Amino acid sequence: MVVTGADPVKDRRVDAETERLPSVLVIVTLRARSSPSRRMTKVTLSPSISCWYSMMSLGSRPFTLTNSSPTAKSTLEAGESMEIEEIRAPDTRPAYEESQFVITRLDFVNVDKVVLAAPRGFCAGVEKAIKALDWMTRVFAPPVFCYHEIVHNQFVVDYFKSLGVVFIDDVTLVPPGAPVMLSAHGSPPEVIEAARQSGGTVIDAVCPLVTKVHHELKVRARKGYTVLYVGHQGHEEAVGTMAVAPQSVHLIESTEDIDALGTFAGPFALLSQTTLSLDEWQDLREYAEAKFPDIWMPNRSDLCFATTNRQAALRTIAAEADAVIVIGSANSSNTVALTKVAEAVGCARVLRVNGAFELPDDLRGTVAVTAGASAPESLVNEVLDALNPTEGVTITSVTVEDEYFPPPPELREMLKTLSALLDLALGTPAASSFDGEADRRFTAAEVLSAANR
Ligand code: SF4
DSSP: OOEESEETTTTEEOOTTTOOOOSEEEEEEEEESSOTTOOEEEEEEOTTSEEEEEETTTEEEEEEEEOOOTTOOSSOOTTOOOEEOEEEOTTSSBSSTTEEEEEEEOOOOOOSEEEEEESOSOOHHHHHHHHHHHHHHHHSOSOEEEESOSSSOHHHHHHHHHTTEEEESOGGGSOTTOOEEEOTTOOOHHHHHHHHHTOSOEEEOOOHHHHHHHHHHHHHHHTTOEEEEEOOTTOHHHHHHHTTSTTTEEEESSHHHHHTTOOOOOOEEEEEOTTOOHHHHHHHHHHHHHHSTTOBOOSSOSSOHHHHHHHHHHHHHHTTOSEEEEESOTTOHHHHHHHHHHHHTTOSOEEEESSGGGOOTTOOSEEEEEEOTTSOHHHHHHHHHHHOOTTOEEEEESOOOOOOOOOOHHHHHHHHHHHHHHHHHHTSOOOOSOOHHHHHHSOHHHHHHHHHO
């Protein structure tokens, strides 16, 4: 695959000669007697029949196919199919014993060209949250509890489940003394308090940009403002933010919600969820300003840098594309916002997919690709492989993100204490500070690389 342009997301220039496509892309359906509903999503066969696969629940890892059928072949042509008796990951028991793997589809999508947006994928807040939960799984024996999905991406959540993390939506389910992590979206004050009351270690992975909105709401409420909060009903971030001052805040999802406010004496303030579509936010801001001319709002909107950067990058490429692929989960607000941006600039076909296994096979021409702030780059790579553009991939970058959020303070303190105890035991000088440079260099992609092996 030919890739042109510097890619700030990967921080390297991709050499076309070193990027080779797998020889055959196969979409298979898994029909396992023990688990008939599980669907195997993608298999790539090499001529040696040593393969790797992506599975909804297991991530990607190398595996070996076994096929004793007399008609078994080591390579397949597009459109051919064969039955596979067993899939075995190296050094492990068979991934699915007594299972039948029936290849139902065998083709590349074969579009002409891919235009890849930059920035895309993981933001600094998601990096921080994934790395923090990774630390929790290293320091504590399972189960580690996590209030809500750590970030809204199934691949990430499934990876942590495989390490023994238990995701809960009710913090009272945490057993006394068990370690708890609170998700990146921010939690209501009463949830934080209940988690602390459970008696175990509590680490709050809230993104600092969400905390900033919590603070704005707290201050405006204290000063007697009526706060209009633009957000999505039921989204964890909106729920957590509004719980900071429920008596002073009104959720706004439409102009009708503003009309329905009735008559308040004011003063008024306008805040928002960090991950909205810029167009959606601007429409509601203008409407609110027309209705309440003195309404207070922050100097910069609450939409975060990651949200606006990803939308700006997609806006530059979506209009010219025959289709836009947005990689990310349906419950990811910034992912859904990206689909709205692509639709707003007039792209005729906008698809949100969880991964390559959801790509339709009738994509043609130029396809623009981006990923929400909680979608791993490994999923982007799989989509590019599946699209297999005959004219290669062009990267369009609007800015380079170098934001970095350090780990939650409670985690830094815990790591410092553990390090000091270790030094005491070994008789070496005690660590006095957290190594921020080392943490900055370590990425969430490295954390997840275990899921890709
Ligand atoms: Fe923070 Fe924005 Fe990322 Fe959300 S999308 S975690 S607010 S940087």
